[in-house]
Amino acid sequence: xxxxxIISKVTECVANALGRDEEEVKLESVLSRDLEAESIDYLDIxxxxxxxxxxxxxxxxxxxQKIFQDARYVSDGVVTADGLAFLEQKLxxxxxxxxxxxxxVTAVPNLFTVSLLVNYVKTKIAA
Numbered sequence: 001x002x003x004x005x006i007i008s009k010v011t012e013c014v015a016n017a018l019g020r021d022e023e024e025v026k027l028e029s030v031l032s033r034d035l036e037a038e039s040i041d042y043l044d045i046x047x048x049x050x051x052x053x054x055x056x057x058x059x060x061x062x063x064x065q066k067i068f069q070d071a072r073y074v075s076d077g078v079v080t081a082d083g084l085a086f087l088e089q090k091l092x093x094x095x096x097x098x099x100x101x102x103x104x105v106t107a108v109p110n111l112f113t114v115s116l117l118v119n120y121v122k123t124k125i126a127a
Contacts, residue, residue, distance in 0.1 A: 001125055003118075010118045013048035017041055025114055032109040049117065055124045062120055063112065064090045068105065079103040087111075093119035 007027070015022045018035050031037040037045070042063045050057055060066055066086075067073045073083030084103060088096050094111045 003122075006121055006125070007118055009052045010049070010114060010121055013052050014045060014114055014117065017044040017048050027113070027115040027118065029114045030110050031112045031114070045117070049121060053121055053125065055121070057124075061090075062117075067108065074105050077105050079105060079108065091116070093123055 011022050011025045014020070014025045014029075014031070014035065018025075018031075018037055018041055020035060025035065029035050031042070031045070046057050046062055049055065049062075064087075067079070067083055070083075073080055073086055079087070079099075084096065084100060087094065087099070087108075091111065094116050096111070099107065099111055
């Protein structure tokens with residue numbers, strides 16, 4: 001599958017899940033901040049991606065919640081070194097390097113961009 005086709009399908013999935021026009025969905029769009037996605041929307045995005053690409057996305061695979069519930073990963077509102085390693089392992093297609101500069105828990109949602117979804121799908125298709 002060509003990159004442009006993956007980008008187009010991911011954009012369509014996100015737009016459908018969030019009730020947006022496809023023109024509003026950009027690669028750099030942060031799902032929560034720019035597209036106003038809420039927790040329930042992440043489930044719909046997951047479903048849409050599974051359906052569009054014929055892939056199976058396990059619970060917490062694409063949007064890991066475990067980091068917020070484990071004291072090894074978060075301390076005083078900051079993602080710990082173990083938490084950063086966990087994110088790098090779970091989200092190899094995310095831009096963790098820029099997140100390391102200021103790893104506040106409140107900034108974790110900013111990792112989830114349309115570009116991350118595209119890179120994730122590419123990884124799933126290649127596997």
